[in-house]
Amino acid sequence: MTEHDTTGPALRERLVDTICTLLPHVLKREVTGATADTTLMAALGMSSTTGLELILELEDRLAVEISVEELGRDDFSTVGSLADYVAGNLLPEA
Incomplete structure (x- = not known):
């Protein structure tokens, strides 16, 4: 991700x-x-399996790593709730 969109509303x-x-x-x-x-x-009928696939696809597409330690069913409530979870759980680059 580029430096200007790693926080706040632009990232979400x-x-x-x-x-x-x-x-x-x-x-x-x-x-x-x-x-x-x-x-x-x-x-959309998303299952837990497709939810995890979506997380993996997000990591690939955005070249980031997402912590899934706290990821729960509620985080998959809406597209926005998932975006909020991901925004708050990006792991720092190694």
């Missing part, structure tokens, strides 16, 4: 956009109109 917006972009790939079907308020499990 980038994460929301990236998650929405990755959803069709991870869910293996078309996903249109996803926003920060889109519910991942209720609206």
Whole structure:
């Protein structure tokens, strides 16, 4: 990630956009109109397996490492809640 978007609203917006972009790939079907308020499990039927796949895809796409130690089902409530979790759990570069 570039230095200017590693904190705050810019990072969250980038994460929301990236998650929405990755959803069709991870869910293996078309996903249109996803926003920060889109519910991942209720609206999109995401499972715990596809949730972890999404985290791995995010790491690859953004070239970051995400701590999954505290990651729970509630973090997958919406696209925005997942973006918030990721923003707060990025591991420092080695």
